[in-house]
Amino acid sequence: MNDKLVIRQHAEEQFAEELENLAKNDDRKRPPNWRLSPAATLTYILGGKLDDGFEVSAKYIGDRRLIEIAIATLATDRALLLYGVPGTAKSWVSEHLAAAISGDSKRLVQGTAGTGEEAIRYGWNYAKLLAEGPSPTAMVSSPVMTAMREGALARVEELTRIPSDVQDTLITILSEKTLPIPELGDEVQAVKGFNVVATANNRDKGVNELSSALKRRFNTVVLPLPDTPEQEVEIVRQRVEALGRALEIPAEKPAMAEIRRVVTIFRELRSGATEDGRTKLKQPTGTLSTAEAISVVSSGLALAAHFGDGTMRAADIASGITGAVVKDPVQDEIVWREYLEAVVKEREEWRDLYRACRDRM
């Protein structure tokens, strides 16, 4: 339709061709209501070559075993909780799982402090409710309820941000696989294929711990930060290129050298030591996730495109990095200054970056 105007397409739209080809080549057994077999889902997420030579791009770069566990969990009808620090591709994995398994990643509940029960169970169209009294037409279905009816995957993002009492409404849904509607004396029974993929992070402030009753109903997969610098550089590169395409930024492809620098800085500050292990560093308060590295690089790219000569240079990423590192104006500023003086300044080929960052302090 008007594809071009959308900032970000859903996974199942963006990768429609891949999904179609995977389905074509997929001759393994599919669990009820699954669009792809577990093995084909794995290929979709991790990438690979199909029997007919079609190339599937990698959506997740990292430990294959984790994705296998996630898919196997969904195949056993258990709800899946993707857990980890921010920026470890939790939502990304959950979206692609839903796209591959149900062909639809839109059954989404975004968890916030204000998320109410009606977002998980059902709400009412009050005008109709007053006019007609409780009736199926007056009821407003939640994404979870819709997914139950359709036998699809429902996604709950940032589960730990949802108030505890609201979180617990998931318990009945997960253990009984039904959603009672006492007002109508009715219930919705989940069709096979229904399941919940939730994401939660363990680092942010202001989270509501899951009750153990709810925890027990999830299989938990912890997504780690990228293992190696190479993996992380590759993740940032892929994502920035995709974002650049979507935002139609006219700049050149991001220089690998700059990406590597950003990733190195992030990794060093995150781990509290330089990559060669020689120098110990203070750690900033922020998480410095891969996702933030991606946004630093893509905003650098935009700066270069619109205000520079189209090539991303140190000056274009300097303010992005400073902003990402310095979250607390007092503590982090010291951390960042020390890092600049002790590490960045010492590196011969990083001089330009040092000057650019100094200018912004």
Next chain:
Amino acid sequence: MGVHVFGIRHHGPGSARSLSLALAQLAPDCVLIEGPPDADPLIPLLGSEAMQPPIAILIHAKADPTKAMYFPLASFSPELHAARYALSRGVAVRFMDLPAANQLAEDDDKREKHERRLRRDPLSYIAEAAGYDDSERWWEHMVEERQDGRELFDAIRYAMVSLRRELAWDAKLDVREARREAYMRKVIRAAMKDGHEEIAVVCGAWHVPALIELPTQKADTQVLRGMPKTKVESTFIPWTHGRLAVESGYGAGVRSPGWYQHLFETNDDIVIAWMTKVARTLRDEGLDVSADHVIESVRLAEALASLRGRPLPGLDEMNEAVRTVMMFGDAFPLRLVRQRLIIGEALGGVPGETPMVPLMRDLAKQQKTLRMPAEATEKEYVLDLRKSMHLQRSVLLRRLDLLGVPWGVGGDRGEGLGTFKERWQVCWEPELAIRLIEAGAHGGTIEAASSALVKERAAKEEDVAELTNLARRVILADLPDAVGPTIDQLEARAAVAADLTHLMAAIPDLAQLVRYGDVRGTDTTVVAHVLDDLATRVCVGLKPACSGLGDDAADEMFTHIMNVHGAIGLLGKHRESWLDALYAVAKADTLPGLLRGRAVRLCFDAKKIDREEVGRRFSHALSTAGEPSRAAAFADGFLRGSGQILVYDESLWSILDEWLDGLTDDAFVPVLPLLRRTFSTFTGPERRQMSERADLVRERRVVEAPIDPTRGMAAMPLVRTMLGLEP
């Protein structure tokens, strides 16, 4: 009719199962097992009821017990099953590997080299080709799914023949391997000559190709000619699953003995039984694991296995399922599972008629001569090191402690005991026997084992303070062989240690040793040498090390300086260079006040600088130009611990007094806590004397105030009246 070669994997549960079936089917009249023939006389013991695996055949050189070989057998070892099969049928059974008598006669270096080359598991080549990164897992998956004995062994034979061809493996390149295989063939020939008709040969899969076709007897005799030989002793010892896992350096170890035992003992529902065990273990640790968790873990493990195209979940799938379902993604509790279940804590037992472990025998002997029986109740020994027997007891306890067998606890110079007495709490726990067995891997006598263990530890240790501690213990334990390497390593690490405080921390211990080592009659010249070295480094590096320290770091340095000062006082040596170093600190304006103050004080106490200079430095530090907090730190450093000097030295007292007087209120309040802390370290009498002195000064000040005639005159009329001078 003929020779049947069964290629197995050592400690492979699948192999054991298949082998039992194959042997039952074949009904051989002779069983030859890859194992040390020196232990042939011990084989009948394997059939004993009291023989509880895991156990190991231990063979050591008679002359030198540190030269030893272990041949572990677990309940799931195919070798054990082959032997027990033969014993139960009354069939001839023999070991056929190259005798330990020959292997142990070789030089140590040579043996180590061989072992290193053999480390790479040949099966890993095939596993790799099959897309596994781990040969154990590959073997599990390939062997576990098959229960049909003979065909499996045929398949193994084909695989090994082609593997050896692919690798172009030539026995001539590796003399030891060539000899082993030649010897195995020799034993097979001998068995054939003895008239056995169905001979079952049980050996590591790798050797199968070499044993199928027998070359001429002459060629083998040639290979075996001229081997050195030594006298050996063999015995069975209880073994543990932990030892079975690779860590002891035993080549053919397995990483997951507990899991293997489970695989071997469980016939159906391997997954369910395992998950139940895991759940019970976790529950014992107070973790909340429900039956529902077990069910879901089993389902997930099976789903994972099918996703990965495996017939049954392996240990990886099990662990991942446990972590995901039971542990909420947390990997930490898996360590517990690993220790308790995957490796397991089984300890074997051997029949009473088995000869004893060398270390145990050694200990028993020493316990007898030193009249220190092993008792389960705690007993206190106060040892007078001047008496020979007491000294030997102390040495024994210390050596055992180094071996990780803490039979006695304590050993410090007891309060009120003087420098030649030690107090020990001695108590024997059954688990110490296990530790002793473990330590047995390091040598055959307590002295040799502890010496070897220390050398090994010293070579790996990098921390100077740890090394110092180790050196001290080694010297007290009278292990002359280990002293050299430990001290060398200490010297080497000290030379590159970047942090001077580590060196400083090492000095007091060593100084004590040099000073008091005499009581025990130990030779401390090597230590004195290192100590000289350390002292020199510390003297050179003291000033730079004091710069740029924060308050906490300066405090730490203060303690180090005091300890080193004490140690150097104990030695008498290095006094001059140490005082020079202190003086350099005292003179450096930029260093932390605390340290400078202390340096000035120590120099003064040692008469390095005179009273006048102290006064000058003190007043310089306390001059109003300086920051009050720095000045207070200087005073703290100078005075901490003892204020006696203030009581007797009027000039210092007045400098401090004037400084305090001159502080504005704003400056006084921040330094108050520090001053209070300093003064609180003084003894009661000192403080009382100071307060008296303060009163005295104040009084004198009042007296010295100039007389104001006008005010004086005002009182005159009254005085006159009182004196009756005026009416």
